[in-house]
Amino acid sequence: MERTAAITTEPGGQDEPAGAPSGSRDSSGEPDVRLSGVRKSYGDVVAVGGIDLEIGRGEFFTLLGPSGSGKTTTLRMIAGFEEPDVGTDELAGRDVTGIPPYDREVNTVFQDYALFPHMTVGENVEYGLRVKRVSKDERRRRSAEALEMVRLSGYEARKPSELSGGQRQRVALARAIVNRPRVLLLDEPLGALDLKLREQMQVELKGIQGDVRITFIYVTHDQDEALTMSDRIAVFNDGRVEQVGRPADVYEQPANDFVTGFVGASNLLERDGVRITVRPEKIRLLEDGDDGSGLHTERGVIRDVAYAGMVTRYLVDLEAGGEVLVVRQNLETSSTEALEQRGRQVTVGWRPEHSVAVTEQTRRENPQ
Numbered sequence: 001m002e003r004t005a006a007i008t009t010e011p012g013g014q015d016e017p018a019g020a021p022s023g024s025r026d027s028s029g030e031p032d033v034r035l036s037g038v039r040k041s042y043g044d045v046v047a048v049g050g051i052d053l054e055i056g057r058g059e060f061f062t063l064l065g066p067s068g069s070g071k072t073t074t075l076r077m078i079a080g081f082e083e084p085d086v087g088t089d090e091l092a093g094r095d096v097t098g099i100p101p102y103d104r105e106v107n108t109v110f111q112d113y114a115l116f117p118h119m120t121v122g123e124n125v126e127y128g129l130r131v132k133r134v135s136k137d138e139r140r141r142r143s144a145e146a147l148e149m150v151r152l153s154g155y156e157a158r159k160p161s162e163l164s165g166g167q168r169q170r171v172a173l174a175r176a177i178v179n180r181p182r183v184l185l186l187d188e189p190l191g192a193l194d195l196k197l198r199e200q201m202q203v204e205l206k207g208i209q210g211d212v213r214i215t216f217i218y219v220t221h222d223q224d225e226a227l228t229m230s231d232r233i234a235v236f237n238d239g240r241v242e243q244v245g246r247p248a249d250v251y252e253q254p255a256n257d258f259v260t261g262f263v264g265a266s267n268l269l270e271r272d273g274v275r276i277t278v279r280p281e282k283i284r285l286l287e288d289g290d291d292g293s294g295l296h297t298e299r300g301v302i303r304d305v306a307y308a309g310m311v312t313r314y315l316v317d318l319e320a321g322g323e324v325l326v327v328r329q330n331l332e333t334s335s336t337e338a339l340e341q342r343g344r345q346v347t348v349g350w351r352p353e354h355s356v357a358v359t360e361q362t363r364r365e366n367p368q
């Protein structure tokens with residue numbers, strides 16, 4: 001799937017500086033979640049090295065980063081399964097540091113679903129309410145409502161083994177939302193599904209979140225998933241947050257070279273002593289006779305071509321140094337025509353405003 005960041009840009013989205021914490025507050029003026037100076041180590045391993053985050057009421061907020069960057073540890077501290085060594089954890093303005101998970105208005109959906117195999121779908125969904133001694137009538141009503149929200153009405157009597165992976169994921173979701181938590185934590189919930197189903201569930205999950213209006217904190221290492229689903233994204237790296245922003249902010253105005261490379265093809269170039277990046281879809285391959293006016297143009301040679309159906313990706317070595325990935329829609333190009341381009345001399349061009357200066361990621365020492 002190609003990136004859709006551009007179409008998620010909101011009008012007025014330029015007002016806020018990228019990286020500033022934002023998101024709506026509740027009537028008390030407090031965000032749903034606030035982490036302040038949170039650190040967590042396991043022995044010598046610094047899992048989370050000092051982060052600050054504010055997540056607003058009803059936001060779809062994503063923790064995005066490579067494996068081992070501290071996403072799950074952060075989520076577990078919000079849930080109360082782990083306590084920070086340093087720092088505080090607030091939910092809706094209340095300091096919950098040291099408060100156990102069952103006393104927090106949060107629920108977690110795990111990737112392995114964690115459904116009880118011997119219980120029916122209905123029993124699974126009602127389980128949390130039964131533990132809380134909610135009356136049978138109300139249990140039935142709320143479970144039916146939750147199952148309707150995840151489009152599984154009529155599946156009450158089935159066993160988890162009689163469901164597909166996507167349906168099991170939806171039961172896990174119903175089981176969490178039936179408790180009406182203030183915040184729902186989801187740790188790579190679609191990781192076990194194949195690509196087609198995952199893309200379908202991304203759309204469904206986003207729709208369900210819009211319906212239930214619960215704050216979602218979503219963990220993924222998949223940048224496309226994060227760009228597609230999120231109101232805002234925190235980009236994690238090595239136990240730190242590199243940037244917080246709307247999908248279009250982190251994609252189009254990456255804060256440093258790490259974010260540039262993780263949330264897309266890095267396309268880093270050094271020109272006149274400045275490091276810049278240009279996203280692949282912003283670069284044009286100019287034919288002889290094409291009008292390059294208004295564009296910054298450079299000469300190069302196509303080193304490699306990858307035909308991918310909807311688009312073709314060209315890797316171009318530039319005379320002025322460096323290489324860029326160029327993505328072009330296959331409007332008229334056939335696969336043969338695309339592949340024949342290998343080795344050709346070309347001119348590439350982009351509008352000056354589409355190149356973004358990128359700072360080098362500052363190397364920080366891990367705090368003890």
Ligand code: ADP
Nearest residue numbers: 042045046047066067068069070071072073074
């Ligand atoms: P992510 O979810 O981004 O993959 P994690 O938060 O799971 O990252 O892990 C961050 C770092 O902390 C990793 O280096 C991981 O090995 C380490 N870590 C996480 N949990 C534990 C644990 N219970 N014991 C020891 N090390 C851990």
Ligand code: MG
Nearest residue numbers: 068071072073
């Ligand atoms: Mg994880």
